[in-house]
Amino acid sequence: MTQVDQDVLLRQLKSDYREILIDYFTTDKTLKKKIDKFINVVFCANIPVPQIIEIHMDLIEEFSKQLKLEGRSDETLLDYRLTLIDVLAHLCEVYRCSISKQS
Template structure:
């Protein structure tokens, strides 16, 4: 993948993740999480990069809340979003390993 395509792809991942986080508690839906983890898994994106996407987004939200004079304590709950994403990725990795070990 060219550097430009990769940058666009990562930006798309960030946009997808932002939508997941914003809707995680108000409109719970597993499909966006599955779509996101499929993209990450099949594009061979390393888990630390997924964590970085989460941290950057939460940092952005924290700065905005501080500008508005509000507490950013509520953002702690959004760790659940990251845990959910990582759990889905772990399950995908587990299934892949299981298929290879049974061959």
């Protein structure tokens, strides 16, 4: 994959993850599909876990700055650690299933 392709992919992943974060504590019925799609792309593109964590942290920092500009507390953003845990758990499950099929 070229550097340009990687940059495009990472921008798309960040955008997809932003949607997941925004919808995580709502009643959006498509959230599971969004997470599954995100995980499939991450898995197929062999994106390392630290890069997913970096995407999460970058977005949380952006949200925090926005909340502070609005004069609101960013304390609720701590709850979004659950989103990261959920996404990483899904990714682990995909890896586990992949290894099981190879055995």
